[in-house]
Structure formats: C-alpha cells, structure tokens
Amino acid sequence: LxxxxxxxxxxxxxxxxxxxxxxxxxxxxxxxxxxxxxxxxxxxxxxxxxxxxxxxxxxLDEDWLRRKLRLALSIESRDGIDALGDGVWRLGDSRCSPVLLARDLIRLWREPALLDRVRVAGGAIRVITPKPRETRGAPFGPGVEWLALEDRFAFYGGGISFIAPTGEPPAPQASDPRTPVKGPFSADFRWVTLPEGPHGPIRLTEAQAAVFEALWSFKGEPRTADQIMRRAGLNSDKPIDVFKVKARDKGKPEAEGPLFAYRALVVVQGRQGLYSIRQAPPLRSAASQP
Structure with a gap:
C-alpha cells in the first residue's frame, strides 16, 4: 500500500x-x-x-490512472480527456497520434466506430487496454498500435512510466522540464518528483542527476559504489557524497531536497557495500482494471 x-x-x-x-x-x-x-x-x-x-x-483511482498515462506518453496538458462511451476514453494526442484507453479490448472489436471517431489522416491510433489471456500478436489492423497495459507501462515512484519497445525512439520531452518521464525523474534526471515529502519537484545538481541516472540504468539491480560512480563519471567514493548537506546549507530546501530524494529512493546494503534504486513492480494488479 x-x-x-x-x-x-x-x-x-x-x-x-x-x-x-x-x-x-x-x-x-x-x-x-x-x-x-x-x-x-x-x-x-x-x-x-x-x-x-x-x-x-x-x-484503483481511475482519474489518477488516466492522468498518469497522459504524463507517461507526454500528452500535452491542454488536451482534455474525453469519454467516448462506457469504459473508453480519449486521453489526447501523443506524437500527433490519438490515444485511447479502454477497459476491454473486446469492446473496441465490437464497436470499431469508436476508432473511426478519433482517426486522423496520416496518423496511427494508439490503444491502451489490459491484455486478454487469449490475445496474441497484434489484435488490430494497420493504423492502430496496441499498447498492452501490463507490458508497456510500469508503476514507479507514485507515477507511471512508458516502456518503449526495442528500437522505438524515445518519447518527446514534455513541455514542462520537471515532468516525471523516467519513473519519478524528468527526462534529463535533473528533477525528481516524489508523492510524499515537503519539497515538491526537487532540482538536482549535475552530479546528483548523474548518480540517479547511473542507478536507474542498472534497473534496480544492486551494484557497488565503484560501479555506480564509474557509470556516473564521478570521482567520489560513494553515491551519498554528492548529496551531503554542508553546515551552511542546513535547512535550505534546495540542499535538503536532493538528500531527501536519495534517502527515499536508494536502497543501501551496508554490509555488502551495494546500492540500488527502488523499483516498483509492473503495474499489473492496480492497473489491470482501468
């Protein structure tokens, strides 16, 4: 919980x-x-x-799910969410492609007119649904990209991240550079947003962002301090070194915020000398019923 x-x-x-x-x-x-x-x-x-x-x-808070899916796909906030029918929503446009969220894949098979309502010339439709047990391969024809909720999205740090297939270019950066794109982190790892805490979006230094990016690249697998700092391109001995708050900065949010994020997100196995970033499981149980 x-x-x-x-x-x-x-x-x-x-x-x-x-x-x-x-x-x-x-x-x-x-x-x-x-x-x-x-x-x-x-x-x-x-x-x-x-x-x-x-x-x-x-x-499941369905409004929360729809908002976080929009963020994960970099859908501009000026696009509203439209209810197209019982259990089907148009989330907005991602890469000039309409995005639909549906409770049930079968519903869209039975009512293809729902796809025709949002279809645009020269652009594919992206459809998000839970994955039925009996469905394999591509359930739709040309012009419709299916994003299985359990396979293509992950729950992390109070938000949702999009898992792009191998070879797909990264999603365009959101208009707000602080927007969480990779778990709780912005696209460049210079901002981190946590669901709990008094700091709001936390701005990181280049060194702090490099440490988090290195930890993120290991996908939650524990690594030694030497491996992490080498991946980050830093000379410090331990990841915590770049998050320490100097005496003159005690109580300043810009200094205390990154340390708060480090303590919230980094798992330290002291005896083994291993570090990892907290990884939440894929969004299966909570999101499998949008």
Whole structure:
C-alpha cells in the first residue's frame, strides 16, 4: 500500500456479504450478532466475527490512472480527456497520434466506430487496454498500435512510466522540464518528483542527476559504489557524497531536497557495500482494471 500511494482510494463493499475473515476462501452473508456487532456464516468455518477492518476495501483511482498515462506518453496538458462511451476514453494526442484507453479490448472489436471517431489522416491510433489471456500478436489492423497495459507501462515512484519497445525512439520531452518521464525523474534526471515529502519537484545538481541516472540504468539491480560512480563519471567514493548537506546549507530546501530524494529512493546494503534504486513492480494488479 505505501508503494501504491495515490493510485488507490478507499471504496465501499456490499455490506451484506464479504470474504470470510478466517479462511479467505468463501463469500459469506453478514448478520447482526444481537450485541451491536456483526458475524458472517461461512459454509466451511461456521460463524465468524466480523471486525470493521474486514469491511474495508480499496479500488484503483481511475482519474489518477488516466492522468498518469497522459504524463507517461507526454500528452500535452491542454488536451482534455474525453469519454467516448462506457469504459473508453480519449486521453489526447501523443506524437500527433490519438490515444485511447479502454477497459476491454473486446469492446473496441465490437464497436470499431469508436476508432473511426478519433482517426486522423496520416496518423496511427494508439490503444491502451489490459491484455486478454487469449490475445496474441497484434489484435488490430494497420493504423492502430496496441499498447498492452501490463507490458508497456510500469508503476514507479507514485507515477507511471512508458516502456518503449526495442528500437522505438524515445518519447518527446514534455513541455514542462520537471515532468516525471523516467519513473519519478524528468527526462534529463535533473528533477525528481516524489508523492510524499515537503519539497515538491526537487532540482538536482549535475552530479546528483548523474548518480540517479547511473542507478536507474542498472534497473534496480544492486551494484557497488565503484560501479555506480564509474557509470556516473564521478570521482567520489560513494553515491551519498554528492548529496551531503554542508553546515551552511542546513535547512535550505534546495540542499535538503536532493538528500531527501536519495534517502527515499536508494536502497543501501551496508554490509555488502551495494546500492540500488527502488523499483516498483509492473503495474499489473492496480492497473489491470482501468
């Protein structure tokens, strides 16, 4: 849950039924116990007391998902999000190509007119959907690029990153140079944005950006300080050296912010002398139901 951050929000369940709190295997009907509490009648466990936490639930924040997908594809903010029908949205234009997000690939197969509504001359349509189990290869014809949500996007640092296929040129840089493009980092690693913290977008020095870029290039795999600093092109002994706050800069956000980001994002295995950047898993469970 701390990793998911703002991607999820509280939601309500059908108060009449819930998953058995004891075995977590059967949905059972909830009854009052006559003493102000509740109990469920599990077909396997029998009567089981129900606590308030047993009725709590979370759901994907769909507005959050749509906004973060726009950022990942460098869709200009002046383009609004248009609902084309139940479960289909036009997110805007990326590289002059319309981008659609749909809950279900089958919906677009059954209603190809939805694609015709956004089609532009000389430009392909990019379609984002969860990946059906039975679908292989390219499900659409020429002029439509399918981006499987689980394969082409990753959840990281409170945002979403686009995973470009091998050989595809990088997405154009967003108009705001601070915009997270590579996980929480801007395209040039000079800015880092964290979901938690008092600093807002944090500006990094060239050396600090080089350290984060080196760590990012190892894709979360632990590396020694020597490997990291050599990849960053720096002479310091350890990554932390370029983040230390001098006495005269104590309390200054421009100095404290990068150190805060380092502590939040870098995993240090002290005994082994290894460093890695925190890598969140691909956005599967949270984003597989847009």
């Amino acid at each position: 701390p990793a998911l951050g703002q991607a999820v929000k509280p939601t309500t369940l059908d108060q009449r039924f819930l998953l058995c709190p004891y075995c977590q295997q059967h949905r059972a009907q909830v009854w009052g116990d006559g003493r102000g509490g509740r109990t469920c009648h599990c077909p396997e466990c029998g009567p089981v007391s129900v606590a308030a936490d047993d009725m709590a639930a979370l759901a």
